[in-house]
Amino acid sequence: MDNYTLTPTPKTPRLYFNSESGDFEISGRSIPENSIEFYRPLMEWLDKYVSAPSTKTRMTVNLEYFNTSSSKCLVEIFRKLEKTLGNSDVKILWHYEEEDEDMMESGEDFKKIIKVPLELVVSK
Amino acid sequence: MSDFSLMIGEFDIKEKYNRFFSEATVYSYLGHLDKKQLDDVLIHLEKSLSDSLPSKIAIKKIYNILVESLQNIFGYLEGNNENGNFLDAFVFVNKSDSCYHIATGNFMMRKDVRSIKSRIEIVNSLDRDELKDLYRGVLDIGGESQGGGAGLGFIDMAKRSSGELASEFIDVDDEHVFFILELDVKI
Numbered sequence: 001m002d003n004y005t006l007t008p009t010p011k012t013p014r015l016y017f018n019s020e021s022g023d024f025e026i027s028g029r030s031i032p033e034n035s036i037e038f039y040r041p042l043m044e045w046l047d048k049y050v051s052a053p054s055t056k057t058r059m060t061v062n063l064e065y066f067n068t069s070s071s072k073c074l075v076e077i078f079r080k081l082e083k084t085l086g087n088s089d090v091k092i093l094w095h096y097e098e099e100d101e102d103m104m105e106s107g108e109d110f111k112k113i114i115k116v117p118l119e120l121v122v123s124k
Numbered sequence: 125m126s127d128f129s130l131m132i133g134e135f136d137i138k139e140k141y142n143r144f145f146s147e148a149t150v151y152s153y154l155g156h157l158d159k160k161q162l163d164d165v166l167i168h169l170e171k172s173l174s175d176s177l178p179s180k181i182a183i184k185k186i187y188n189i190l191v192e193s194l195q196n197i198f199g200y201l202e203g204n205n206e207n208g209n210f211l212d213a214f215v216f217v218n219k220s221d222s223c224y225h226i227a228t229g230n231f232m233m234r235k236d237v238r239s240i241k242s243r244i245e246i247v248n249s250l251d252r253d254e255l256k257d258l259y260r261g262v263l264d265i266g267g268e269s270q271g272g273g274a275g276l277g278f279i280d281m282a283k284r285s286s287g288e289l290a291s292e293f294i295d296v297d298d299e300h301v302f303f304i305l306e307l308d309v310k311i
Contacts, residue, residue, distance in 0.1 A: 065184070102284065
């Protein structure tokens with residue numbers, strides 16, 4: 001299957017989803033008014049991916065800002081990854097800047113409610 | 125600022141706006157809040173914050189809250205198909221001693237006041253840990269809220285601010301009230 005990539009804008013993140021290597025990235029800003037619409041194509045792509053995932057899936061999330069409607073979409077993305085548990089060595093790397101407690105707390109929120117291993121990573 | 129009529133019956137949005145204006149104002153806006161204006165407001169807001177706030181983290185904190193509250197207002201106005209002067213809104217960031225004071229004002233339907241009031245009452249009744257738990261709970265459920273948003277807006281704002289969310293609902297006409305929301309952010 002093809003990779004899914006999108007260049008960033010001031011309100012939407014860079015998306016890089018490589019189906020072969022299992023390297024995934026969401027980075028930048030995720031503050032669209034309509035997050036569901038923005039993430040829909042990615043959700044559809046992930047549905048295909050989880051039916052035949054790479055042996056290793058590494059998802060890097062490195063966001064400067066995200067709004068609450070994006071947080072709901074992130075939960076859904078992570079839950080799609082749950083479906084690969086057992087078929088892929090899957091892990092989410094949640095990056096945050098050392099002094100950004102809010103972003104660290106958000107990572108902890110996701111860690112609490114999803115089954116995929118999530119590691120908090122301090123960006124220098 | 126465009127020179128539009130600001131009076132609706134006896135209600136004068138400019139008078140409410142002026143209440144908040146002071147030498148301590150870091151950013152303010154009064155005008156329509158449709159898609160294009162919302163984008164412009166966010167760009168100017170970020171620039172104003174970058175010019176006057178002490179640190180990147182302070183900028184992030186304030187910007188985060190305002191993205192949430194402005195998109196909340198925008199989504200509300202869009203969902204109600206409001207038009208004309210009822211699209212007017214204002215936003216303020218004022219510096220006070222040890223924190224930043226944020227105020228927003230927008231028109232809303234009288235019939236929606238009760239649900240907004242109860243959301244604010246709920247978040248005001250919770251301490252920080254309870255707010256965190258509520259946020260996680262709503263996030264865990266997934267799906268859209270009645271308003272088409274995530275149902276997390278007020279919870280998120282309450283979590284990021286210090287003290288209570290202060291609200292005021294001012295009569296405008298039979299169908300509309302003007303909603304003012306104020307909160308403090310400690311940096």
